[in-house]
Amino acid sequence: MKFKTVFVCQQCGFESLKWAGKCPDCGAWNTLQEEVKAQENKKAPSRTRSFTDFSSEVVKLSESKASKEDRIPTHLAEFDRLLGGGLVKGQLTLLAGAPGIGKSTLMLQVAAELAKDKKVLYISGEESVGQISGRAQRLGIKGENIFLHCETDIQKIVESVENVNPDVLILDSIQTVYHPEFNSSAGTVAQVRECTSELVRLCKPKGMITFVLGHVTKDGELAGPKILEHMVDCVLYFDTEKDNVLRLLRPHKNRFGSTGEIGLFKMTSHGLVGLENASEYFAQTSRERAIKGRAYCLALEGSRPLLTEIQALVSPTRYPFPRRVATGVDLNRCLMLFAALEKHIGLALDNKDIFVSLAGGVKLKDPALDLAVCAAVISSCKDIAIPHDSVFMAEVGILGQVAKVPLLDRRLDEAQRLGFTRAFTAPVSKEEKTKIKQMNLAELLDLNDLSLRLK
Numbered sequence: 001m002k003f004k005t006v007f008v009c010q011q012c013g014f015e016s017l018k019w020a021g022k023c024p025d026c027g028a029w030n031t032l033q034e035e036v037k038a039q040e041n042k043k044a045p046s047r048t049r050s051f052t053d054f055s056s057e058v059v060k061l062s063e064s065k066a067s068k069e070d071r072i073p074t075h076l077a078e079f080d081r082l083l084g085g086g087l088v089k090g091q092l093t094l095l096a097g098a099p100g101i102g103k104s105t106l107m108l109q110v111a112a113e114l115a116k117d118k119k120v121l122y123i124s125g126e127e128s129v130g131q132i133s134g135r136a137q138r139l140g141i142k143g144e145n146i147f148l149h150c151e152t153d154i155q156k157i158v159e160s161v162e163n164v165n166p167d168v169l170i171l172d173s174i175q176t177v178y179h180p181e182f183n184s185s186a187g188t189v190a191q192v193r194e195c196t197s198e199l200v201r202l203c204k205p206k207g208m209i210t211f212v213l214g215h216v217t218k219d220g221e222l223a224g225p226k227i228l229e230h231m232v233d234c235v236l237y238f239d240t241e242k243d244n245v246l247r248l249l250r251p252h253k254n255r256f257g258s259t260g261e262i263g264l265f266k267m268t269s270h271g272l273v274g275l276e277n278a279s280e281y282f283a284q285t286s287r288e289r290a291i292k293g294r295a296y297c298l299a300l301e302g303s304r305p306l307l308t309e310i311q312a313l314v315s316p317t318r319y320p321f322p323r324r325v326a327t328g329v330d331l332n333r334c335l336m337l338f339a340a341l342e343k344h345i346g347l348a349l350d351n352k353d354i355f356v357s358l359a360g361g362v363k364l365k366d367p368a369l370d371l372a373v374c375a376a377v378i379s380s381c382k383d384i385a386i387p388h389d390s391v392f393m394a395e396v397g398i399l400g401q402v403a404k405v406p407l408l409d410r411r412l413d414e415a416q417r418l419g420f421t422r423a424f425t426a427p428v429s430k431e432e433k434t435k436i437k438q439m440n441l442a443e444l445l446d447l448n449d450l451s452l453r454l455k
């Protein structure tokens with residue numbers, strides 16, 4: 001067999017005979033890696049073979065039978081919620097996240113739940129049987145119906161699946177498996193692509209639920225080709241820094257549900273525990289007292305309102321350039337808001353350091369946080385405490401105008417449930433007002449209104 005060396009972009013799969021710093025196809029830098037390829041028409045699996053195993057006759061859609069979309073719940077409430085109610089037969093899910101964030105832990109917990117009435121095959125290319133069973137012991141999982149197999153050769157994995165014939169397959173992780181007919185090392189584009197299509201061929205006709213774990217690079221991107229995300233039905237990402245106990249699972253793609261939902265978990269020694277009452281977790285300081293520099297907001301994550309607490313500290317600077325630090329919220333957005341506050345209400349911020357932080361250790365992008373950031377900054381700058389029963393929910397524009405945010409009624413319902421009585425928002429239409437009871441609304445047109453009301 002003859003071999004040739006090619007350079008393959010690890011992001012898009014582009015092949016080139018020469019190395020280049022920048023991929024000519026997708027424009028990414030430093031993604032071209034040397035791979036050795038068998039040159040001629042050896043029986044290396046051809047790419048075109050890919051999805052033929054569930055190819056069909058030509059049929060009329062009206063006469064075709066829908067594959068039954070019965071959801072299979074995992075009984076982990078947070079996980080089911082973000083899957084859109086549960087798993088679907090033959091679903092191929094990719095779970096990606098930073099090292100040590102809890103991917104294997106979550107999968108073992110899901111396996112334990114599914115194993116109550118299904119056969120689960122857990123294949124690991126990263127840990128030994130002893131290590132996995134050690135984790136299972138710690139999590140309190142007996143694992144009657146869970147079969148373990150430590151293997152990295154995809155052909156042996158396929159054999160093992162044929163032998164065990166499981167209902168659920170878990171592969172930890174796609175970057176460690178390899179196809180022996182390809183000469184490149186595990187984790188490269190060619191390997192990841194070929195091993196994944198092998199799994200697609202395997203799981204679709206059998207209706208086997210398959211989970212594939214994946215690594216991410218230090219920028220938080222999935223390691224390996226983007227094409228991987230197209231091949232699977234569902235991509236889930238673990239968010240948040242791993243030194244935080246909070247774990248946030250976000251769907252990046254979901255063929256059977258919305259991608260707006262998130263799953264919130266707490267890492268404990270007994271595994272990941274769903275945080276159903278997340279609001280109480282995020283708001284950290286005692287709500288009994290009014291505090292200077294703190295403003296509450298009900299931010300939306302997916303369709304779920306979360307009580308969040310914005311903390312701001314505005315203090316005289318000792319540096320030639322005042323410092324601007326934002327944690328958990330977008331710094332550029334904050335800089336825009338600071339400029340709007342200076343321009344429109346004359347807040348003197350030019351010789352002050354400003355620190356803004358979203359309590360709870362998550363990053364949120366909801367524009368509704370704008371008003372809370374402004375309120376917290378005004379509060380800290382002018383030394384005015386914001387009453388503890390107030391929430392702030394509106395977008396603030398560069399002209400200082402206050403704008404409406406979506407799903408206000410749902411946010412207000414949650415605020416009410418949590419005992420807030422006063423809400424600062426953009427003007428609300430009459431129609432919407434009928435839905436809002438018991439909440440004292442302060443409708444603001446612009447930042448001036450806000451500043452006048454915070455006295």
Ligand SMILES: Nc1ncnc2c1ncn2[C@@H]1O[C@H](COP(=O)(O)OP(=O)(O)OP(=O)(O)O)[C@@H](O)[C@H]1O
Nearest residue numbers: 097098099100101102103104105106126267268269
């Ligand atoms: N005894 C323990 N108590 C609390 N948390 C623990 C304990 N042991 C492990 N953990 C948590 O579990 C995490 C490791 O989980 P897990 O092995 O599932 O991660 P992973 O995402 O699979 O990592 P990798 O990418 O290395 O496979 C640790 O970072 C730690 O937070």
Ligand SMILES: [Mg+2]
Nearest residue numbers: 103104126172
């Ligand atoms: Mg792991």
Ligand SMILES: [Zn+2]
Nearest residue numbers: 009012023026
């Ligand atoms: Zn590329």
